[in-house]
Amino acid sequence: MFDPTTYASRALTVAAELVADDEAVAELRGRLQVIHDDLLGDNAGKPRPALDAASGRPVVNTIFRPAQLPDTHFTRLVIVDDPRGPADDKLPLVLVWESNHDGAPADYLRQVLARATSGEPGVHLDFDAIFGACVGYPSMARGDEWVAWMLAHALRAEAFYSGYRGVPKRRVDAAGRVHAAIRRFLDEHRADLAGQDPVAVHRRIRDHLRAGPPGLEPGDLEPAVERGAGFWLRKWATLVLLGVAALLLLTFLLPFTLAWYVTLRRHERRDKPDRAVRAVHGLPDLIAVEDRIVQNQLTHLVDLKPGVFRYVTQRVVLFAIDQLARVIFVHGELGGITSIHFARWVILHDRRDVPAHRRRHRLLFFSNYDFSWDSYLGEFVDRAARGLTAVWSNTEGYPRTENLVNQGATDEETFKQWARDRQLASQVWWSGVRYSTVENVNNDVAIVRGLGRDLDDEDAPGWLVRL
């Protein structure tokens, strides 16, 4: 059913340069706006199609309906521009498609292609209308060539985190249906069940679900794949390798480590951090699209500080976070933050034919999180300031740091303003779990797991309190 090698949630980031043609880009922006308006209605809980300027009639989104993507948790489309780049050194526009999906990217893209070109009535996944403005794009009609092109433009996630890694979208949806069916059953039979023994209540619920009540689909009661021996092996191998690396850096490689440290301190003294002169101000058009549903999104773009030193440090820090996200932060929290569904860092490399010191590599961050921008950034400061400082202290304008991980994000207002100032508008953003927080999803999954066996006196009350 779900082969452990393929079920893991993956981070696909397709980034392709747009043609240098203002008209084509304007047309693309118009299309993304149509999709955005369609989804905004979706996100606000009530439809609100945009009106066509000429006819005054609603514009219908026949371009891209993310809900029709197979096995997709969250997705977005962003035109990455270069708003803070120097006027005489602007980088070309890049269109980025972010998808948080299940299975290997090649399989996923083939499924997307199959669905899009199936000719099923009502299916609108017209990637040609979106990526058509990218340099060298082959249309979907080219089949395998399309998949190959997408893969060739996919950026590696330097670090990727999921609040429920390894739980496929289908299992997320199924667990939600199971929990809802249990609630309906309990609400109807509360007076009868409330006085009973927890073990008996658990059995009654199981019997009810096995009888196939309305609202459940076949296979919904299958639990999500448990982490098997492969996971534990990887976990211990990772920890041992990280430990050995740390040991080496502190013994045989100590001179190297010290040299790195001295360089770091010199950089930290010389760096020019942003200065916030007032309480945090967000761009009104960013704020205008926020707080429509229980989740929000962040697209954040910042130049790496120039030079090899910061570049290498950045890669190492992200590598370490990525490894920890695979084996340690797999229980719905990342360094104490429980509100992140999916987040990733990718590097947009500057491959222009210019001298190395003039290359502008950029760090791109995507996050899909619960609750408001302010609460999310607040969690960064409250609970994970060091980890985030380790990442972003290698980028331009970051608040003053000390020893890579200290200070930085703890300067709350300066940090938040730095983040707001480098936030990009996400032209299209879609959530596949509009009503569920990370805690909800993990709780639902645990409920289904508890249905697979008889519970004893000890386990039953703990399971019931989840309902």
Added chain:
Amino acid sequence: MLAADPDPAAVPDTLAGADLSQIQTLVFRGGARDFPWSSFLFVSLPSEVAAARAWLREVAAQLAWHGRPRPTLRVEGGELVGRVQLALTTRGLRRLGLDRAVIGRFPFEAKAGMERRARVLGDPVDDPHAGDPLETLEQFEANKPLPTDWAGTGGVDLRSCDAVLPLFATSAPDRHALDLAQRDRLRRAGGTTLTSEYSAEWKEREPFGFADGLSQPAVRGQPTRATPSPENELAAGEILLGYRNEYHQVPKSPRFDLDHPTHGGFDVGKDGTFLVFRKLEQDVLAFWRTFAALGQRFAGQAVGDGYTVPADPFAATHWLAARAMGRWTNGNSTLTHPHAAGDRLPPTTINDFVYGADPHGLACPIGSHVRRANPRDQRGGPTDESWKVVKRHRILRRGRAYGHLHDADTLIRLLLAGEPVEERPASGLLFVCLQSNITRGFEFVQQIWNNNPGFHGVYQEADAIAGPGGCRYSIPARTVRLRLDNPFPDPAEPDEDRRLGLPRFVVPRGGGYFFVPSRATVELLTAAA
């Protein structure tokens, strides 16, 4: 050019040693005991700077500052004992001729106003998409959408409000005289009164009948008789600008450029705070009618772990309402008194509880009003970390009830007996709170704690007392959770969640964001142009 930011280590996080006479009395004293009567006078200033300043000079002479002799308050036919306070919108600051660059350094939400924050606050607006990109102060001030319910009966439209004068008096006639004198003064100065909102006499309870104002944080170093517990004591910068806050930083404050000819480097925000006003109408009849019907339905049902809804419908009504509030009507927490209200604890101990012993919310539901409004040790992570995080979002409440205050017990008995209840004028809360950062204080508490449908793992629920309605509310149980839904559903409503969701009992009827200036800043604003 702006002066360099102060080194946080050199700025105190306590008021000990500070000149408290710079601070308006309201920050330290709600004045309930001395002044049971109050009103809030909302002002639109004359458009000429000189006239606006002339008005401010007169008002300034009457303002109460901590530890300063009480100014004489002249009214028609004599003098009286009372208290006058002042808070300004950024619009008002502009009318008073404050430097434009300085106003630009005020917080985003203070310039945008409460109306523009409707989505954040859960206030219904006709067009949820209202809000074109705005850049300038003028655009902010000119294009505010009015939330739907604010235009209704008793709504307060504060879009053209420049200032509010919170007025406090010892008696109803005094309050009236004070209000009239201020209106008169304003009219003579060429301004207009938008509205006066009168409170009810202070009764230590809110209109639903629950004891109110029990949990207030203390500001470090504030003048007080009792020693606050460390968990309840905030760094001064959480409430006042110019002091270190709970992030160990100095909050950004609107300041003059260093090279300004007369006020170079002056910190307009220092010793000031931000005031949120919100008129909240409470549908007391609907509230108790709903809970009485639920009490009848669930009376006698088991909850597990030794908890049972009382068999008597009157007691059951109280039991359910207490589980929604997190406190009984007498103020005792359901954590210390899980089965019945008991005798009211003395003020020294009534607020003395933590939620750690009740992680699943069996005694005090996780989604209950008071647990949402102040999650104490259960905000997530270790206890210390939870307190640390919670302290970054606390607010000082200074609100007053208004309208007719029912006796809850009488009302419940009438409703249970099916007897008619006399219609009374609307009642509710003139909610007021103070904090150094509205986004991190009031807005955060409202959006992330009280109204959050996913607060701490709950499922599509909100505060059952003061939330936006349309959600069911559940009381955790050892066996089967008790789910409260609307006992009087509208059969015509097709959406199940909306049909079965509890009604909205607390309806916002208008409000605004204000800046409470220090004495030095008032002096600066009154200075001749």
